[in-house]
Amino acid sequence: MRSRWLVGFVMAGVVALAGCSKSADVTLYEPGVYKGPVDPLVEKQRSPQQQEALLARFNQVQTDR
Amino acid sequence: MARMKFLCDAERCIECNGCVTACKNEHEVPWGVNRRRVVTLDDGVPGEKSISVACMHCTDAPCAAVCPVDCFYTTSDGIVLHNKDLCIGCGYCFYACPFGAPQYPQASAFGVRGKMDKCTFCAGGPEADGSAEEEKKYGRNRIAEGKLPLCAEMCATKALVAGDGDVVADIYRKRVLKRGGRPQTWGWETAYKA
Numbered sequence: 001m002r003s004r005w006l007v008g009f010v011m012a013g014v015v016a017l018a019g020c021s022k023s024a025d026v027t028l029y030e031p032g033v034y035k036g037p038v039d040p041l042v043e044k045q046r047s048p049q050q051q052e053a054l055l056a057r058f059n060q061v062q063t064d065r
Numbered sequence: 066m067a068r069m070k071f072l073c074d075a076e077r078c079i080e081c082n083g084c085v086t087a088c089k090n091e092h093e094v095p096w097g098v099n100r101r102r103v104v105t106l107d108d109g110v111p112g113e114k115s116i117s118v119a120c121m122h123c124t125d126a127p128c129a130a131v132c133p134v135d136c137f138y139t140t141s142d143g144i145v146l147h148n149k150d151l152c153i154g155c156g157y158c159f160y161a162c163p164f165g166a167p168q169y170p171q172a173s174a175f176g177v178r179g180k181m182d183k184c185t186f187c188a189g190g191p192e193a194d195g196s197a198e199e200e201k202k203y204g205r206n207r208i209a210e211g212k213l214p215l216c217a218e219m220c221a222t223k224a225l226v227a228g229d230g231d232v233v234a235d236i237y238r239k240r241v242l243k244r245g246g247r248p249q250t251w252g253w254e255t256a257y258k259a
Contacts, residue, residue, distance in 0.1 A: 032130070034138040036148040039191040041209055045140045051067055053211040058228040061218045064236060 067229035068124070068143040069186055071217070072237055073116040076244065077224035080105055080115040084216035084225050088119075091187070091215045092204025098168040100184040101216055106255075117216070117225050120145065120166035120184035128158035128167060136181075143230075144188050149180040149202050156181075186227070187214040 027035055044050050080103050088094065088101045101119035122145045129137035129145065136151035137158075158181060159167040172179030189206030192199035199206060207215065217227035226233050 029133070029135055032135060034135050034148075036136065036138070036151050037191045039138065039140070039146065039189075040194050041188055041206065042138070042140050044194070044209060045142050045144075046066075050211070051142070054067070054208070054213060055229060055232070057211060057213055058232060061213065062223065062226050062228060062236075064223060064240070 066141055067231070069122060069228065070143070070230035070233055071119065071121060071186075071214075072226045072233045073118070074224045074226070074237065074240065075114040075116050076240075077222040078103070078115040078117060079222055079224070081221065083219055083221060084117045087215045087219040088184070091207075092185075094182070094204070095170050098170050098182050100166075100168065100182065117220075118164050118166075119216070120162075120186070121164055122184075122186055127161040127163070131157045131161040133157060138191075140188065144186045144208070146185055146188060146190060146203075147181065147183070148191050149182075152180045154178045154180050184214075187212070 029035065082103050085099065085101050085103060089099075092100070094100055101117060103115050103117050105113055105115040107113045122143055124143060126137060126139070126145045128147075129135075129139070132147075133155060134151050134153055136148045137145060138148070139145050154169060154172070156167075156169065156178065159165070159169070166183045168182045170179040170182060171177065185203050187205065187207035189195075189199045189209065190203035192202065194206050194209035207213065212218070214227040217225045220226075226236060
């Protein structure tokens with residue numbers, strides 16, 4: 001009987017303390033710092049090939065008639 | 066490195082709203098949200114002028130400066146983008162933006178405001194380029210496909226130009242030289258008009 005009380009007490013303690021754990025998903029914001037996922041386009045836009053492709057597209061479509 | 070910019074030539078814009086329609090169609094922009102709009106000065110008066118306005122992808126973007134959750138980021142060529150998963154729809158960016166670019170779709174009943182939506186320069190968001198998730202949240206990613214914003218590419222009179230700021234400036238400079246002067250659509254005469 002005494003061991004049942006002990007087990008019950010331990011279980012209740014575990015459940016009560018479970019809410020005290022720290023979630024790893026919390027984002028602490030800092031001024032001016034983007035902390036979201038990195039956009040793959042950011043890296044792509046750095047490549048000279050992509051820049052050339054966009055310039056070629058501009059010259060093909062948007063120059064004066 | 067290029068710096069992507071929009072330029073609208075008021076002498077050429079005929080207020081056809083083709084850019085607005087192209088944008089809404091390309092990105093499936095919901096009802097009530099306009100990422101781009103045509104503004105007419107002195108509407109109905111002889112000499113009226115129109116310009117097409119959207120997010121101008123500012124170099125020092127005030128929307129990013131005031132965002133409490135820092136959901137904005139800028140690509141290496143100056144395109145200002147945002148993350149809708151981080152956005153809390155507070156509306157600060159709308160107050161900060163001098164162009165009225167940020168838009169808020171109605172999220173649910175009773176006018177509850179949703180996540181901010183704005184022109185992405187047809188560059189999507191932080192999700193994988195061309196993914197269904199990106200298209201659903203931000204519209205099509207034409208930049209990743211090697212294309213430029215559809216609003217500018219669709220412009221019949223080439224009033225709206227979008228691309229590398231240096232190349233855009235060269236085109237506009239040539240036009241101004243050909244016309245023999247700068248229009249007074251904006252500037253001192255407009256700002257201090259009685």
